[in-house]
Amino acid sequence: MQNYDPSKLRDVSVPLNTIVAKALVPSIVLTIVPLIPHVLIWGFRAAFNVRDYLLGFVAVVLLVVAHEAVHALGWILFAGIAPKDIRFGIAWKTLSPYAHSMVAMPAGGYRVGVVLPLIVTGILPVVIGTGLNMAWLTIAGAILVSGAVGDLFVLQVIKAIPATALVIDHPENAGCYVVEP
Template structure:
């Protein structure tokens, strides 16, 4: 679990790997776009509006994922970490780890991988770049997914009341455990360690290899 500002900084470490994995194959398949970005005021405004809507939909999809996992909309709290300028959708009750993972992955798949795949398939730059930006916006979700590696699918998991990350509330219970509030936690409570530098480095190498394979396939 991390403070919002630290989570944002660690997520930024994934910027280069995500760029290699997404924009690298596009450039290999279709070459540099010309122009790379909208040049007219209407196009710029439209793209910025789409990005803003994407950020809102990102959190809405998290909320939908929590409800899909058995929570109710009343159990989902939306807000903003103002110190990091990061919006959030926080589930206040435990859900199964398998559902929590799906909730984390949903915005990146729908808003990131979806437009990126369309852009790669038809050779249109703006959907590909938009998908890249949405994948960057989901970098924090990828970090939490990485932290959750090894947590049993049936474990009960809940968003941390104040930080970015989650609490493993119960590993084996068949019934939903009671929600955990900030008052229930010691000041230094942590459940999962943040990703180590070695893990981030391995993720960067994996992304670079994937991008290189995209280049080789395109050239061949």
């Protein structure tokens, strides 16, 4: 974290284990709902077979990595963060992969970086998979939509922060510190 006076930092975050506990039902719903249009259009039998599950598994692994890369790309493009200031890892207690910015950024750019993976690695694969009858891609996208529940919680937690306020990504929790003037 940059050299900011700790008394000027307001913690606006939620512990990861709290999100994991609250995310179970929304995650299940957000996994199932994106599959419904695929099944309604193409049928259940055509949508789900062993080959598709295997392709879906591979796609999920790749899309999880892409999810974190898209967080970073969002912060680089919309918050002006340098690539050297972003770290990647896994929070082993909750098995949560993460991208973490080491420097402050405007809250508006932070929000874009938080929500972008939902769109790019979740919703977009669901739409493409459904449109092209690629069940494996629809399944992978649905799982990634579900996996973005934590990001949606972060958006909820930080909704009152003005877009121009400087924030620092929290190093351990989901959310950020607001740099107070």
